Amino acid sequence: MSSANPRQQLLEAIDQLSDRQLQAVLKFIQSLEAQPNPALPDTSLDPLASFVGSTTQGSLAQGIDETLYG
DSSP: OOOSOHHHHHHHHHTTOOHHHHHHHHHHHHHHHHSOOTTSOOOTTOTTTTTTTOOOSSOTTTTHHHHHHO
């Protein structure tokens, strides 16, 4: 497996598997397909998700400890 392309590496590795191992790989792939894409976080439950990046005023928390705790 000297190819740098992950898809090609996967195909080459699959060629070496037994039928039983192929069934396990197939089940694993199907379980991955059923999961939401972890690279895309669900922001629908985060009330601040639409606010992030909406200000250019620098750090909003600057000096907050002194303000809160004296």
